[in-house]
Amino acid sequence: MAFVVGLTGGIGSGKTTVGRIFSALGVPVYNSDLRARELTNSHPLIVAGYSALFGQGVYVEGSLDRARVAQLVFADKDLLKQAEAVVHPVVRDDFTQWLKQWSVPYVVKESALLFENGAAREMDAVLTVTAPEAIRIARVMQREGCEEAAVRQRMAHQWPEADKVAQSTYVVVADEQKLVIPQILKIHQTLSSLRFDK
Numbered sequence: 787m788a789f790v791v792g793l794t795g796g797i798g799s800g801k802t803t804v805g806r807i808f809s810a811l812g813v814p815v816y817n818s819d820l821r822a823r824e825l826t827n828s829h830p831l832i833v834a835g836y837s838a839l840f841g842q843g844v845y846v847e848g849s850l851d852r853a854r855v856a857q858l859v860f861a862d863k864d865l866l867k868q869a870e871a872v873v874h875p876v877v878r879d880d881f882t883q884w885l886k887q888w889s890v891p892y893v894v895k896e897s898a899l900l901f902e903n904g905a906a907r908e909m910d911a912v913l914t915v916t917a918p919e920a921i922r923i924a925r926v927m928q929r930e931g932c933e934e935a936a937v938r939q940r941m942a943h944q945w946p947e948a949d950k951v952a953q954s955t956y957v958v959v960a961d962e963q964k965l966v967i968p969q970i971l972k973i974h975q976t977l978s979s980l981r982f983d984k
Contacts, residue, residue: 788890788892789891789892790909791893791909791913791956792911792912792913793815793900793915794900794913795914796916797926798926799960800915800958800960801915804913805894807967813893815894815895818898818905821880821881825880832873836855836872855869878905892910899944914951914956914958921962
């Protein structure tokens with residue numbers, strides 16, 4: 787089985803852009819957050835779990851009312867934990883199935899909450915994308931058209947970047963000063979040349 791590199795970073799860090807660059811290099815990338823969104827609408831265990839947690843009306847014409855769920859969970863840490871407990875096991879199983887199809891030196895598992903949900907412990911290596919807080923907040927406000935307070939509220943649910951960096955194998959700095967692609971190419975070269983007996 788392929789070597790698994792967990793790719794993470796706080797909101798607005800540039801993690802998704804880094805994931806796209808790995809994809810462009812031909813590396814299989816599993817986007818946990820995107821896959822979780824798809825599974826949340828379709829997987830019977832999640833649909834049943836969310837309906838029990840948030841009420842039957844949380845699905846409108848087969849799609850999850852994400853705005854309503856976000857409003858509820860970001861104001862209630864216990865509810866957020868319960869929602870994650872419904873989704874994470876399903877996504878973990880989905881990733882295990884996805885991983886079986888690849889015969890490559892390494893794959894990337896992209897996840898915003900890699901450390902927070904304990905998945906970092908299951909990775910062979912972890913890459914954290916980092917950027918100064920002010921840049922991250924500005925990026926998210928511009929991308930989502932939201933207020934600074936809303937971004938900070940979401941940041942409060944994520945580990946501090948310094949803690950992630952301290953526990954990472956690789957770090958990519960996306961501060962709009964340092965070029966990102968050369969940093970990724972160097973990591974890609976290292977990972978592509980490794981031979982693993984797993």
